[in-house]
């Protein structure tokens with residue numbers, strides 16, 4: 001309890017600093033604290049007189065906060081324990097919060113445990129600046145800098161006896177993942193008495209941050225760098241990671257800030273731009289003296305650093321020897337000769353680069369992430385990697401997370417044991433994960449996977465075993481995941497809709513598939529798809545008239561190759577002679593896009609053609625709907641178009657759960673453009 005007199009005195013000081021602009025401390029280092037006090041009062045509107053204990057989240061909320069960073073927490077635990085061992089004897093508790101300031105892990109001082117709890121030091125307590133005003137954790141999170149908040153430098157009266165040393169820990173995206181904090185309930189009055197503890201917290205936080213960087217960079221080659229060779233095994237200054245082609249893919253925070261951001265010049269993209277040597281020279285030196293430090297010179301300033309190289313882990317044996325002939329073929333553009341890829345049109349420089357890289361990762365234990373608009377060939381590319389890999393004799397199992405209701409994803413993915421449910425489907429099901437054992441699991445539209453299942457998937461990936469619903473013992477599984485999405489996953493991570501740790505676990509090797517309209521081989525793709533469709537219909541002489549090919553090559557293809565395939569299937573069925581003319585194309589092909597934007601490449605000649613009627617217009621319901629139904633259908637369609645057919649976002653906007661939204665889509669016969677077939 002704070003004495004009323006202390007509270008009055010504290011509030012008076014807040015008014016002096018915030019309202020009258022008096023300095024909070026002796027030197028400029030207090031300016032940060034004063035800024036935070038001003039924020040606390042004017043932005044967060046925290047009452048400095050409030051002496052209640054801080055807010056504690058519910059058990060369920062705490063579980064969710066922990067789940068979101070459980071890989072990080074596992075790594076941080078060791079650092080917390082060590083800090084706790086150092087500080088317990090001098091009565092400091094140690095806590096770890098997430099990026100929202102919620103305490104997710106806590107080490108107490110046994111003799112003071114009751115007192116710590118009574119003051120709010122326990123798991124679940126939220127130390128955000130928005131709730132507490134200036135405090136170690138909350139202010140460190142907002143400033144993105146370490147913070148010592150000593151006694152009455154705190155904003156809220158409740159906290160003015162504590163001394164908190166808080167250090168933010170950053171993830172690979174340069175955003176804080178957590179804050180490590182050591183707090184004393186009764187610290188001596190002199191601020192200087194806390195500087196040693198502050199330094200200890202700083203060092204431990206840095207160790208945890210580096211350990212987490214090691215964890216995130218483990219699929220790559222990692223250089224551990226420092227100025228003194230002898231110190232390398234005990235202290236890491238820089239971590240720099242690169243892939244097989246020598247491309248720099250990341251590092252620890254210090255390396256990102258001091259070596260990889262390029263300073264005033266362009267950021268180095270490859271190892272040979274960062275150091276005065278090539279990737280091969282580094283690999284050869286490290287191979288000749290494994291585990292030994294060797295010198296490297298920085299290109300930017302000629303400074304010498306010492307390095308130890310760590311190989312990507314873990315990798316399959318067959319992955320070690322690269323299939324050189326196939327890589328050469330990809331480099332030469334001869335993708336037609338590469339097993340698995342030979343049936344695809346790939347005569348585009350970006351795609352050839354993709355294939356070249358895909359061959360290098362196909363047999364390694366590196367998760368693959370495919371990004372691209374709908375219909376650009378993500379699944380086809382995933383299948384090609386599988387067919388090329390050593391896993392080709394094992395199953396390729398695909399699951400589209402957007403196409404099935406949220407409630408079914410769990411059993412589809414993880415399976416369930418006999419009798420796990422009552423009812424007709426009570427017979428056990430193996431689930432896609434176990435079906436793909438030893439092969440490839442393709443998770444399409446991964447951005448639509450519900451958060452709670454993201455945690456379960458993360459666990460399966462980390463532990464290599466799956467626990468079907470209703471089962472008591474987990475089953476080991478050899479899982480190779482290829483995931484795909486057309487969504488902006490980092491943005492979803494920002495919005496808290498996609499787990500950051502899962503994102504980093506899945507994005508081992510990222511491939512961007514270009515939209516059809518941007519491909520330099522668009523004419524070749526159109527020709528290939530037309531020939532394939534004509535052959536399937538047993539019409540090998542069917543070909544595109546020159547004007548048709550020109551018009552198709554200028555079209556912007558919002559649905560990409562899938563839309564092209566559907567259009568050509570239709571045209572092959574409609575054309576009577578051997579040439580496919582403009583009037584044989586689907587009538588709405590060059591009209592407005594589903595999102596309401598006009599197609600960019602319009603065909604003037606086609607404007608005059610008489611409108612052909614499709615047997616079933618994809619946007620029109622087949623059965624008559626009541627007025628209310630029709631109204632709801634129009635509302636759902638409009639929202640879906642606005643959100644580019646992203647069901648989760650649309651359902652949220654209309655205040656429905658995803659499952660309800662899917663049910664209504666089915667009842668009101670709303671078919672996503674992705675799923676439409678000209679099949680009537």
Ligand SMILES: Nc1ncnc2c1ncn2[C@@H]1O[C@H](COP(=O)(O)OP(=O)(O)OP(=O)(O)O)[C@@H](O)[C@H]1O
Pocket residue numbers: 343344345346372373374375376377378379380381444484486525528529561562565674
């Ligand atoms: N390189 C290619 N050459 C020829 N056909 C291709 C190529 N890539 C994809 N296709 C064809 O395009 C169609 C769509 O491909 P796919 O289903 O792989 O796209 P996607 O990006 O996974 O789509 P979505 O995001 O909607 O799931 C398929 O018919 C596929 O055979």
